Amino acid sequence: MSETLRLAVAVLGNAASVSLYAAPMVTFKRVIRKKSTEEFSCIPYIIGLLNCLLFTWYGLPIVSYKWENFPLVTVNGVGIALELSYVLIYFWYSSPKGKVKVAMIMTPVLLVFCIVAAVSAFSFHDTAHRKLLVGSIGLGVSVALYGSPLVAVKKVIETKSVEFMPLPLSLCAFSASACWLVYGILVRDVFVAGPSVVGTPLSILQLVVYFKYRKARVVEEQKIGDLEKGSIELEKVVKVEKIVTNCEQC
Numbered sequence: 001m002s003e004t005l006r007l008a009v010a011v012l013g014n015a016a017s018v019s020l021y022a023a024p025m026v027t028f029k030r031v032i033r034k035k036s037t038e039e040f041s042c043i044p045y046i047i048g049l050l051n052c053l054l055f056t057w058y059g060l061p062i063v064s065y066k067w068e069n070f071p072l073v074t075v076n077g078v079g080i081a082l083e084l085s086y087v088l089i090y091f092w093y094s095s096p097k098g099k100v101k102v103a104m105i106m107t108p109v110l111l112v113f114c115i116v117a118a119v120s121a122f123s124f125h126d127t128a129h130r131k132l133l134v135g136s137i138g139l140g141v142s143v144a145l146y147g148s149p150l151v152a153v154k155k156v157i158e159t160k161s162v163e164f165m166p167l168p169l170s171l172c173a174f175s176a177s178a179c180w181l182v183y184g185i186l187v188r189d190v191f192v193a194g195p196s197v198v199g200t201p202l203s204i205l206q207l208v209v210y211f212k213y214r215k216a217r218v219v220e221e222q223k224i225g226d227l228e229k230g231s232i233e234l235e236k237v238v239k240v241e242k243i244v245t246n247c248e249q250c
Contacts, residue, residue, distance in 0.1 A: 006186045010071040013179035017075045020172035021048070021082040027166060028089050037094045039155070045086040046105050047145045052079035053113045054138040058191065062121055063130040071183070072192070112137075135191030142195030146177065146202050153209050162214050170210055174203035 024045065031037055056079075057063060059072030067073075091102045116137055120130045152165040177199030184193020 009179060009183045009186060013183050014071055014075045016172060016175035016179050018078055020176045021079045023169040023172045024086055026168065028086055031089060031093050035093055037090055037098060041151060042090045042102050045083055046109055047141065049083035049087060050109045050113060051141045051145045052076040052083055054134060054141055056080060057117055058134045058138055063127065063134050065127050139191055139194045143198045146195060146199035153206060156209055156213050160213055162210050165210060167210055170203060170206040174207060177203050
C-alpha cells in the first residue's frame, strides 16, 4: 500500500513539475513574437537549470543507492532541456547588456555544478556522504528557486499589475511543491521534502498576490471601459447637436 501511494505521488509530482517547467512557454512565445525580453528576468530560469542539474545528479546511482530516486531523474531531465531552452531564447532576444548579464550568471552556475559533481564522484566513496553534499547544495538552490518569484511579487505590488507574474506558473509551482513535499515525507528524504517546505507557502503567497491584484486590474479595466463608453456617447451627442444646428440654419 505504501509503495503504491509513493508511486502515485511520484507520478503526480512528475506531472506537476513538468507542467511547472513548461509553464514559461507562454512567456517565451511572447518574447519570440515581440523579439524582446521586456521586463522579464532571466534569474528564475538560470536557477531552475541549476536546480534540475543538481537533482538529476542526486537521483543517479552515482549519488543515490541504485535507482531509489529514479523519479527525480526523469522529471529533472525534462527540466534541464526546457530550462536550457528558455535561457538560450532569453539570451538570443536580450539586449547586449542583457546578454552580458546572462553570461555572468550562467558561468558561475555551471562552474558550481561541475565542482559539486566532481567532488561528490571522486572525493567521497559512499552514497551517504555524496547525498549529503549534493542534497545540501540542492536544498539551498531549491529554496532560492522558490524564492526567486518574490522578485515578480514585488513588481506586481509596485505596479499593481499581474502582467509579469503568469497565473499558470504560480499554480504549477504550488502543485509541484505540494506533491514533492508529500513524496519526500513518504520516502523520508529531507533533501526531497526540504525545498517544498519553503516552496509551498511561497507559492500560496504568489497566488494570493495574483488574485488580489488581478481583481484590482479587472475593476480598473471596467472603469476605463466605462469612461471610453461615456466618451463615445458624448461624441454622438455633439454630432447630433451639430446636425440640428446646421438644419436650423438652413
